[in-house]
Amino acid sequence: MTVYDNNQFSLNDKGEIFWQALANNPMPGVMVAKLTKGETLLKPAVTLLEPSEEGQEKIAEWLESHIEEKLKPLMQLHDDNLEEAPKQIATALYEAMGVVPRAELEDVISKLEEQGRAQLRFKKIRLGPILAFMPELNKPAPIKLRTILWGVWHGQSLPITIPSDGVVSQVITDKDIDKDLYQAIGYPVYGPRAVRIDMLDRVVVDLYDSSKDWKFQAKHQYCEWLGCTIDDLYLVLEAMGHERIQSEVPVEEGASAQLDWFNLRRGKMSGEAKEKKVFVKKDKPKAAAKLKSKKPSKPSKPKGPVTHSFTVKGDQKDQSSSPFAVLESLKKK
Template structure:
């Protein structure tokens, strides 16, 4: 150092000596320690004239030396692993394998790769002879594990298996199969994600259990569709509607089958209702499918059949359904079919849930069925032919006034703007007329009740008078009967009193005689 500074030439020479990646592990470790000393010097304020230059230089050298040391350490580990595995293979002995809960595979204590489900992935750091030794040793060590896993999977419960929204079948989190399109949308094919090492009966056992689980999921979550497909008891037009419902995954716009609906008899309607079909004002649909789990499976099956897993919006609309959204703003980037599969109908810039649209119909129906002069005006009623949008209608849809116009237009209604003053005057006139009619009706009913009460009172008075007249004649008869009754028992009583007396005396006289004879 000179005048409190480190000489630049001396610094350059020391750094140059450390800047080489040749040598063994110990040599590289020593060089790293040296360069770190000069890194410290370069970071001391005022020690070097060009401090920034030396900071960058020493950092670059330290990084190169660290990489070289890591490479040497890895090579030594790989060489040792290769020698151990090759020795075991030459000895033709079964290597000892250990599998961690996360799938890490250790053979003779050395990491050789990962086992997920029925697929083994070799250590990516292995190359050349080492890679060959790793794979060969792993295959030999994992032979029994594949057999054991096949047995466990074949006996596993449904709770241990899950079908993801992407069609991947997982067993305790590990992928073991994936669904692909089949001839029938409700019967996709299953492709096992397993190594060739899983063969014979073990592979068949895994495939059978996986297919049984997939069929169970479809038959339970989509039971209404399966029942409609197999509804041989339905014939004619009803059978045709059932077929269309299956083809459209449980949802048809009623307008699209208007002719069939006109010809469908009550027996056919009842048969379809028993299978879970609802005939709404705007749709013919299966309400049980407008739930997250069935909708997710329906979306997956459609995507498999139509190469839709990579289309924008796949799975996203189902998330909106799961969050309880009755309507959502349509994303123009999404495939519009995904909204329908999740139970929504695209109307304007919003997609509205089908069952909510049918509730809207329930609010509109009383307003359109009402006629002026026929009782109190329902909420939303106007003139018996048109109706007004009410806050409850917008509330259930989660829509604004502008949204409502687009939604109703999509449902087949036509908007007719009217001046607020005219609407208010008309409604007040109708309400006043309804109140007057109600008052008049009440007065008429009260008058009728009063008349009925008066008539009832008069009838009661007449009945009482007649009863008094009729009641006086039976009283004299009663006296006559009473007198007769008195005369007749007097004679009967005297006769009866005389007749029993003689037998009583005779009995008393006979008794002692019999007693005396017994004594003699």
């Protein structure tokens, strides 16, 4: 009987589980099981090539831990400490593998209070203008695993063609692709391109912030963010519901070409446009001139001679017989 070690299992893009007997061997080894539809999208079943009760238990245990590890942010959405509104949003994201159209959550979002929004931020949930999503799931490993789980749950043939690792957008040539799948793995399709959800969100937020009178002008920067041509950018914006109009800015000779203007799509999404605050630089009040403290002025010397009368004791002569003294005494009588 084979003794399995969890560290020696691997899963390929066909939904096949391999086991490598030699721990230091980089090759996948031999196929021992295959994923099949299970209870839920994130809990597939396992069918062994050689049925074994112990092997079934061991492989199922490894698969559960593998999904927990690769989709950790998603699996942590189950939290009884969440308030009611954020819990509903977290549940919706969990069931949809991390991406939900914002329009489906508007009623719940309107009930969010500051504490609830803080809980969503802690869970690393982004409530974008178009889609609610989890940026940490935009990495190659979570994208590939969600593709496999989606294909198994919906009975699609594996492997499924998806955008190459790390690309921000990719031209879609197959008209029969499953757009729901692409949205679920974080690459919603608009026009001719599948656009990585975080870059799409970046463009949408900027165009709403820079809009004026329900109009905005496309930017060359959007092409850089989406990794596409100007023509493809126009098609992506139109697919999002923005109406292309003639450029309103005349181009001077020798100047770089200005991109076209668009009528902003109205609706719930337009309510997310943030009103730009205009900061007016105020002149700082001029500092009042400091008054130098003046020393108290010395009293000016009186002009002209000053006569002080005083009597020196011990040297006073008897003046009782003087006429002035007699006159003074008569006045007192």
